[in-house]
Amino acid sequence: xxxxxxxxxxxxxxxxxxxxxxxxxxxxxxxxxxxxxxxxxxxxxxxxxxxxxxxxxxxxxxxxxxxxxxxxxxxxxxxxxxxxxxxxxxxxxxxxxxxxxxxxxxxxxxxxxxxxxxxxxxxxxxxxxxxxxxxxxxxxxxxxxxxxxxxxxxxxxxxxxxxxxxxxxxxxxxxxxxxxxxxxxxxxxxxxxxxxxxxxxxxxxxxxxxxxxxxxxxxxxxxxxxxxxxxxxxxxxxxxxxxxxxxxxxxxxxxxxxxxxxxxxxxxxxxxxxxxxxxxxxxxxxxxxxxxxxxxxxxxxxxxxxxxxxxxxxxxxxxxxxxxxxxxxxxxxxxxxxxxxxxxxxxxxxxxxxxxxxxxxxxxxxxxxxxxxxxxxxxxxxxxxxxxxxxxxxxxxxxxxxxxxxxxxxxxxxxxxxxxxxxxxxxxxxxxxxxxxx
Numbered sequence: 539x540x541x542x543x544x545x546x547x548x549x550x551x552x553x554x555x556x557x558x559x560x561x562x563x564x565x566x567x568x569x570x571x572x573x574x575x576x577x578x579x580x581x582x583x584x585x586x587x588x589x590x591x592x593x594x595x596x597x598x599x600x601x602x603x604x605x606x607x608x609x610x611x612x613x614x615x616x617x618x619x620x621x622x623x624x625x626x627x628x629x630x631x632x633x634x635x636x637x638x639x640x641x642x643x644x645x646x647x648x649x650x651x652x653x654x655x656x657x658x659x660x661x662x663x664x665x666x667x668x669x670x671x672x673x674x675x676x677x678x679x680x681x682x683x684x685x686x687x688x689x690x691x692x693x694x695x696x697x698x699x700x701x702x703x704x705x706x707x708x709x710x711x712x713x714x715x716x717x718x719x720x721x722x723x724x725x726x727x728x729x730x731x732x733x734x735x736x737x738x739x740x741x742x743x744x745x746x747x748x749x750x751x752x753x754x755x756x757x758x759x760x761x762x763x764x765x766x767x768x769x770x771x772x773x774x775x776x777x778x779x780x781x782x783x784x785x786x787x788x789x790x791x792x793x794x795x796x797x798x799x800x801x802x803x804x805x806x807x808x809x810x811x812x813x814x815x816x817x818x819x820x821x822x823x824x825x826x827x828x829x830x831x832x833x834x835x836x837x838x839x840x841x842x843x844x845x846x847x848x849x850x851x852x853x854x855x856x857x858x859x860x861x862x863x864x865x866x867x868x869x870x871x872x873x874x875x876x877x878x879x880x881x882x883x884x885x886x887x888x889x890x891x892x893x894x895x896x897x898x899x900x901x902x903x904x905x906x907x908x909x910x911x912x913x914x915x916x917x918x919x920x921x922x923x924x925x926x927x928x929x930x931x932x933x934x935x936x937x938x939x940x941x942x943x944x945x946x947x948x949x950x951x952x953x954x955x956x957x958x959x960x961x962x963x964x965x966x967x968x969x970x971x972x973x974x975x976x
Contacts, residue, residue: 703755767790827897881918
């Protein structure tokens with residue numbers, strides 16, 4: 539399951555079958571007639587799919603054909619005039635059903651819609667008994683008949699319910715109303731890291747480190763309780779107005795000891811292409827805490843440089859680069875990044891699991907070192923050498939000892955050359971002096 543892949547499908551032109559989704563929309567609980575048309579018209583205008591003039595014209599034509607031998611509905615006229623497509627109508631139908639489900643969850647009242655994602659619409663609501671604001675996520679109706687999607691939805695709720703950390707979005711309730719499934723969670727009044735990157739392009743080093751440290755704390759809590767997130771990315775990291783960072787969306791979270799799910803997912807890549815770890819791409823058995831650290835590393839890279847680690851024309855090509863292409867060091871893109879922080883990012887994004895941070899606790903230790911102005915303990919390449927020596931050591935091939943010998947020999951040969959040249963010059967001066975005395 540690849541999120542945010544950037545791949546879009548084509549929309550077929552309306553055909554003779556176009557009336558079927560229209561009929562389904564009208565028969566699925568939407569009010570027919572002018573009341574239902576008015577609701578749909580408002581949705582079209584609000585989403586920018588149609589102008590107010592287009593909606594009024596279509597409604598007028600539908601009203602005028604009401605007494606004709608073959609009356610045409612408002613929806614059919616929208617399709618005939620190519621104002622909307624069948625796919626757009628189907629999505630509107632799903633959204634309308636989600637809206638109705640959210641409005642009838644016992645103990646909660648819906649205030650407004652916050653957004654729409656692949657796995658459901660999210661609403662701002664109020665828990666009546668405690669008089670507190672909440673976020674309510676409703677599974678799209680198209681997934682409600684698929685046991686795998688329903689199970690994934692409830693798995694997200696169960697995973698969130700087992701975590702209790704100030705840096706994880708809290709879970710309050712999960713359940714079903716009619717044929718719809720909902721998940722009630724903590725409402726975070728703020729923005730995502732993705733929003734912050736879009737606005738600022740590059741986030742100052744210390745600010746980025748403070749954000750990532752809080753996410754690392756959330757991951758440490760989740761890993762200690764046996765869960766891996768598997769989809770750490772800027773859009774799943776929220777920052778409240780008080781500056782508290784919250785890790786959100788446990789839709790791909792899996793228990794480390796859940797062998798049944800691991801077997802069911804064998805051979806499938808789960809994650810978001812720009813931030814996915816190499817082992818997740820390979821659907822390897824060793825997907826674990828270091829995979830989340832890789833996703834967080836890709837996020838930190840994006841925050842510091844203003845761009846993702848690897849880009850390409852499509853998702854498959856991006857993932858191939860995660861597997862095979864060398865990472866451009868972040869300080870090569872943004873020279874303001876300190877060497878220690880660049881080393882932290884590169885260790886987080888190491889292609890081999892064995893070369894990455896083993897735990898989030900190790901990562902936090904290095905972040906604290908960097909924030910204090912010290913060299914990282916785990917990611918440092920220098921081991922007490924000068925920065926120049928560390929840079930040279932980092933560029934050595936697989937046989938550093940032999941390379942070192944060659945370098946040493948080369949240095950000795952150069953020294954001998956300088957000595958001989960100096961002796962020759964002195965000899966020439968002595969000869970010239972002797973000739974002048976004669």
